[in-house]
Amino acid sequence: MAGVRLQDVAEHAGVSMKTVSNVVHSHPNVSAAMRERVQRAIDELGYRPNAIGRRLATGRTGLIALAFADVRLPYFSELANVISKAAAATGPGYRLLLEETEGTIEGERAVLSASEAGLVDGMLLQPSRMSSREIAERHGDLPMVLLGEGPAPLSVDRVMVDNVAAATAATEHLAALGRERVAFVGHERSGMSSTSRQRIMGYQEGLERHGLPVDHDLLISTGAITSQDAAIAVGAALDRGVRFDGLVCRDDLAAIGALRALHERDISIPDDVAVIGWDNIAFAATTFPSLSSVAPNTQALARVALDMLAERIAGFDGIGRHRVVDFDLVLRESAPALASTDAPGGELASVHAGSAHAISA
Amino acid sequence: MAGVRLQDVAEHAGVSMKTVSNVVHSHPNVSAAMRERVQRAIDELGYRPNAIGRRLATGRTGLIALAFADVRLPYFSELANVISKAAAATGPGYRLLLEETEGTIEGERAVLSASEAGLVDGMLLQPSRMSSREIAERHGDLPMVLLGEGPAPLSVDRVMVDNVAAATAATEHLAALGRERVAFVGHERSGMSSTSRQRIMGYQEGLERHGLPVDHDLLISTGAITSQDAAIAVGAALDRGVRFDGLVCRDDLAAIGALRALHERDISIPDDVAVIGWDNIAFAATTFPSLSSVAPNTQALARVALDMLAERIAGFDGIGRHRVVDFDLVLRESAPALASTDAPGGELASVHAGSAHAISA
DNA sequence: GTGAAAGCGCTAACAC
DNA sequence: GTGTTAGCGCTTTCAC
Numbered sequence: 001m002a003g004v005r006l007q008d009v010a011e012h013a014g015v016s017m018k019t020v021s022n023v024v025h026s027h028p029n030v031s032a033a034m035r036e037r038v039q040r041a042i043d044e045l046g047y048r049p050n051a052i053g054r055r056l057a058t059g060r061t062g063l064i065a066l067a068f069a070d071v072r073l074p075y076f077s078e079l080a081n082v083i084s085k086a087a088a089a090t091g092p093g094y095r096l097l098l099e100e101t102e103g104t105i106e107g108e109r110a111v112l113s114a115s116e117a118g119l120v121d122g123m124l125l126q127p128s129r130m131s132s133r134e135i136a137e138r139h140g141d142l143p144m145v146l147l148g149e150g151p152a153p154l155s156v157d158r159v160m161v162d163n164v165a166a167a168t169a170a171t172e173h174l175a176a177l178g179r180e181r182v183a184f185v186g187h188e189r190s191g192m193s194s195t196s197r198q199r200i201m202g203y204q205e206g207l208e209r210h211g212l213p214v215d216h217d218l219l220i221s222t223g224a225i226t227s228q229d230a231a232i233a234v235g236a237a238l239d240r241g242v243r244f245d246g247l248v249c250r251d252d253l254a255a256i257g258a259l260r261a262l263h264e265r266d267i268s269i270p271d272d273v274a275v276i277g278w279d280n281i282a283f284a285a286t287t288f289p290s291l292s293s294v295a296p297n298t299q300a301l302a303r304v305a306l307d308m309l310a311e312r313i314a315g316f317d318g319i320g321r322h323r324v325v326d327f328d329l330v331l332r333e334s335a336p337a338l339a340s341t342d343a344p345g346g347e348l349a350s351v352h353a354g355s356a357h358a359i360s361a
Numbered sequence: 362m363a364g365v366r367l368q369d370v371a372e373h374a375g376v377s378m379k380t381v382s383n384v385v386h387s388h389p390n391v392s393a394a395m396r397e398r399v400q401r402a403i404d405e406l407g408y409r410p411n412a413i414g415r416r417l418a419t420g421r422t423g424l425i426a427l428a429f430a431d432v433r434l435p436y437f438s439e440l441a442n443v444i445s446k447a448a449a450a451t452g453p454g455y456r457l458l459l460e461e462t463e464g465t466i467e468g469e470r471a472v473l474s475a476s477e478a479g480l481v482d483g484m485l486l487q488p489s490r491m492s493s494r495e496i497a498e499r500h501g502d503l504p505m506v507l508l509g510e511g512p513a514p515l516s517v518d519r520v521m522v523d524n525v526a527a528a529t530a531a532t533e534h535l536a537a538l539g540r541e542r543v544a545f546v547g548h549e550r551s552g553m554s555s556t557s558r559q560r561i562m563g564y565q566e567g568l569e570r571h572g573l574p575v576d577h578d579l580l581i582s583t584g585a586i587t588s589q590d591a592a593i594a595v596g597a598a599l600d601r602g603v604r605f606d607g608l609v610c611r612d613d614l615a616a617i618g619a620l621r622a623l624h625e626r627d628i629s630i631p632d633d634v635a636v637i638g639w640d641n642i643a644f645a646a647t648t649f650p651s652l653s654s655v656a657p658n659t660q661a662l663a664r665v666a667l668d669m670l671a672e673r674i675a676g677f678d679g680i681g682r683h684r685v686v687d688f689d690l691v692l693r694e695s696a697p698a699l700a701s702t703d704a705p706g707g708e709l710a711s712v713h714a715g716s717a718h719a720i721s722a
Numbered sequence: 723g724t725g726a727a728a729g730c731g732c733t734a735a736c737a738c
Numbered sequence: 739g740t741g742t743t744a745g746c747g748c749t750t751t752c753a754c
Binding site for chain 2: 046048049050051052053054055056061063066070071072074076077078080081084085095096097098099100115116117118119140226227228230231256257259260263264282283285286287288290
Binding site for chain 4: 005006007018025052055057
């Protein structure tokens, strides 16, 4: 039955509301007989505490908002899953309110400027377009932790993977495989995100460390962050004579598009072109050939983000903390492990603020 | 500033709470001068209405729960995206609380038996394991609409696609392409879901209509609903000598796994084996070859489900309504359109309770 | 160990 | 047009 109130239970059991409340919360100071009597009343009436009433009284809703561009992007749905599980296990057990920004500045503003306050206890936001200044100004006093390598004001907590280091590690792996012309695929043709920018920086760093050519022709941008656009862009590059034997992809979407473009032209992977993606999405294991990929430690990311958010909710008010979580380089058929690091878990490189492990899968 | 209350604004502006409330809600009956004065107070204090207070007073939270197995499954993340957009456009603008059941009966029970009531105004649930009787018993009086072809008590609203008809259409398309041994891939090895059951029924119906062999060897089950398991299962079937020239897959995950198993064995798609998946996930367009797929009309599904839910929330209390939305058969390289129905939108078949359109993509 | 009563912030009669 | 006031359902001091 709905509409059964705490007070109804109290009357039915012939006790005060406080006593019922004590029973509901398993408070120690209540006699066994009383507990029994009240519990019977609860069961008979089918009483269920009303969440909103409780929340008005306590000031906590138990809800946190998770905001990112689009849940259809595999990385984000993976993130939503991991965070939702971790959130349920955090403190009182948080639940997730899903907010999509569509990767637009309007969407990001809307998420931060919700006209109502107090619905959620805090927010996890992966921004991509908003400037760090605007984030700092708009978030008001909503407890917040930023996800990812996007803009982040010093005043706000943030968790990310070292994208530069990871891109360097991926590029160096291709170099170690003997690749001499390594291209980068999948950054936005216009309005490049900080994600793409950092990955390209790391890619260049990797090339330079091995004395490989850094060439604008080897930067293959796409119209949108989709595998279709990547397939088109890589196909066009090949058709206009751009040659490469290794491909660092902005993400697995781009990598899957690249796979398709290469297949269409009967280019063998990894013999002719080795490919590394990013995010290690579930499909990476079943593409043909299977895809090597940079795998951010999303478990750690969720854990760290939620811990920091819980501290903020609890009242912590210090300067923003910026944390870095580690990543793996998961090596599959499209860019296999070197013979010498063939064993799963073989250490490939140790990079600043997190280690890159090469894992053969 | 947080902690600014309606009352603070009223005092600051020297008016009553009611007047402030009128301004906040853009009520007509308030003079321009008054509106101006109050608005200034709101801006000066940075007042934002508190959602929980409002919700306690109105009894509505503006939240609906969306519960399904796992947001990482592409079909569900697509659904979450479509429903979240449609929900924002429904009535007062609903937001989504994400709940994952992990496809287990415990998970489904947990979602329905949340110990607190009143947090959400209603629920959209895609059940897979729970019996219809248990659903009917447990949902209490929470406004609810069921999604998908799982168990559904007559007392509860439900929206689905006609899975039998769609599977028949897919199978018949393969028959029309001249395929003579059409297998089904991807149902659970044990504990088969009603989804798989219905799709297999439609598959059998399609075979029988064309006098094609119905053979237990042609039912290739998998351990889990993943593309990896499908790749293993299809590979094993091929290796033990099962032969087929067409494949109806339970979903695109299974289809992508099948693609991989076929590629590994140098079997040509669609020449040797034509493949049709289900759900028309984004990747279907960029696999190699691209994947033909049954495309449920998720837009319509979201629209119908939310409309029914809104009616339930508004108090509608009639018997459960079971609605069927249509689907398309999107034809790509893995099982191309017939020459005669080559034109996009060419009508393939008209099936009960929804039309199947063949669309070449 | 149990009860009474004062809020939490907002809405909506109802009165002015 | 604007103000007063009684809740919405729960928690939580503070008496008893």
